[in-house]
Amino acid sequence: MGFDLIIENGSLVDGTGAQARPAAVGIRGRKIEAIGDLSSAESARKIDATGHVVSPGFIDVHCHSDGALLNDGQHAEGVLQGVTTEIIGPDGLTYAPLPRDKYLMYRQYLSGLLGLPPKDLDFSSISSARLNYDRKTACNVAMFLGHGPVRLNAVGMQDTPLRDDALKRAVRVMEEAFEQGACGFATGLSYYPNSFSDSDELVQLCKVAARSDKTFSIHTRNHNTDRAFAGGGVEEALEIGRRSGVKVHIEHYRTSADNAGRVDEILEPVEKAKADGVDVTLETYPYPVGSGYPLAHFPSWFHEGGTDAMLSRLADAETRAMLIRELESRDSSVLHSYSWTWISSSHNRHLEGLSFADAAAARGVSIEEMICDVMLEERLSCGLRGNPPQSAQLWRAVEEDVMTLLARPDYMVGSDAIPVGGLVHPRAYGTFPRVVGRLRRRYGYPVEQVVQRVTQNPARRFGLADRGEIREGYLADICVFDPDLINDLSSFEDPMVHPVGIPYVIVNGELVVDESKCTGVLAGEAAETV
Numbered sequence: 001m002g003f004d005l006i007i008e009n010g011s012l013v014d015g016t017g018a019q020a021r022p023a024a025v026g027i028r029g030r031k032i033e034a035i036g037d038l039s040s041a042e043s044a045r046k047i048d049a050t051g052h053v054v055s056p057g058f059i060d061v062h063c064h065s066d067g068a069l070l071n072d073g074q075h076a077e078g079v080l081q082g083v084t085t086e087i088i089g090p091d092g093l094t095y096a097p098l099p100r101d102k103y104l105m106y107r108q109y110l111s112g113l114l115g116l117p118p119k120d121l122d123f124s125s126i127s128s129a130r131l132n133y134d135r136k137t138a139c140n141v142a143m144f145l146g147h148g149p150v151r152l153n154a155v156g157m158q159d160t161p162l163r164d165d166a167l168k169r170a171v172r173v174m175e176e177a178f179e180q181g182a183c184g185f186a187t188g189l190s191y192y193p194n195s196f197s198d199s200d201e202l203v204q205l206c207k208v209a210a211r212s213d214k215t216f217s218i219h220t221r222n223h224n225t226d227r228a229f230a231g232g233g234v235e236e237a238l239e240i241g242r243r244s245g246v247k248v249h250i251e252h253y254r255t256s257a258d259n260a261g262r263v264d265e266i267l268e269p270v271e272k273a274k275a276d277g278v279d280v281t282l283e284t285y286p287y288p289v290g291s292g293y294p295l296a297h298f299p300s301w302f303h304e305g306g307t308d309a310m311l312s313r314l315a316d317a318e319t320r321a322m323l324i325r326e327l328e329s330r331d332s333s334v335l336h337s338y339s340w341t342w343i344s345s346s347h348n349r350h351l352e353g354l355s356f357a358d359a360a361a362a363r364g365v366s367i368e369e370m371i372c373d374v375m376l377e378e379r380l381s382c383g384l385r386g387n388p389p390q391s392a393q394l395w396r397a398v399e400e401d402v403m404t405l406l407a408r409p410d411y412m413v414g415s416d417a418i419p420v421g422g423l424v425h426p427r428a429y430g431t432f433p434r435v436v437g438r439l440r441r442r443y444g445y446p447v448e449q450v451v452q453r454v455t456q457n458p459a460r461r462f463g464l465a466d467r468g469e470i471r472e473g474y475l476a477d478i479c480v481f482d483p484d485l486i487n488d489l490s491s492f493e494d495p496m497v498h499p500v501g502i503p504y505v506i507v508n509g510e511l512v513v514d515e516s517k518c519t520g521v522l523a524g525e526a527a528e529t530v
């Protein structure tokens, strides 16, 4: 019996870190059936990969495309980078499991980050959420159980740590979610309701994750730090690992403009925790600044009660004044360093791409007042990104650190893509070709090593069954790229540009990218976990 597809004459980089070798890959149905010399085999289609690397498809461990995938399953910005599996729900910001009324509230709450997917979707369980994506997207989707939905089920949008009956409710939600295939437990402690928690709550919840052998993915705390072990940050995350026994995964952990070049320093607490027996992995994206939504800068009390209560607070003159005073006293230097990436209404859309300083000046108000006005006008559906450093030298130093970190076997890549808006952060379009192409070449890392970090490493860490390697019997998720040409083209000035040098991407045996173009085939599945 012949094959459906043979990729021949390429250099096989199988995802394990093993030396590249010449070998053809034969695919039948969804699976890799043969690897080796297939020159005499019959096949419905053959791809000549001369001069190209044939690798497993890339796995993005941190992607905020929960909503975008539901509005456009084609997911061109992901699959054209060679990404075949997206892990959604990082930072604990996701829709499942939520009953309908809570989904509608949280959909609006998260809209600055996740956009506005259809209202009439069933997110009441992880199983039903998986069906919203299964064979409806071009890439595979794996999902974290989010701390946000867990808390919303237990106590709603309330500022109280989970104890007693509320904790029991949360534990039941978690056990069911892991049974239904959630690939880990994620929180982000700059966000709500997650930041209403304290460290003791997280230890209890992480014990549940540990019992199910699931990894705990954390965006470390900078809100309500008085409730945290060691004042929050990476120390809290590691201490939760020590006390609960959970496997810890630290999100977007790298140096920045302030501490470029000091990789050893940021890794010191990690090494110490590892010496104590904590199982730790980490991730990074290859850019010097991040992206998000303005809510992350608002004080804890503002978020209580959820979307409607927050909008009432923004509309009330007295509360608004109090909010502005608090923002001015805390975050002013940070808030000055942002630009708008997306704005939901056509009325305000001209703000996309404008720095906060320019947007405020145009309205003749302070930056803090401008943010409050725009959030109310847009009903929270607005997002931001950092402005990159002026100094190219500083930028290069952070990038070099990123590659130093990725040389470690405990690192992987999470794009932290937020693919909504007209002037998004370039990481949504460029992360993987930037690492596998531009930066690998610039800093001279072996392609086998870099590919392992974005394929086998994440598949193992998050228990993605039969993915992340080119191996007989595994699912045929494959990326064919030119190692000399693969490159990102998205920039801060012009972010929504697809990369080059990745002519073929295969998901579950089907071509979703053929000759560098999306085929329209929605071959992605809700990824099974082990």
Ligand SMILES: [Zn+2]
Residues within 6 Å of the ligand: 062, 064, 090, 091, 416
């Ligand atoms: Zn994120």
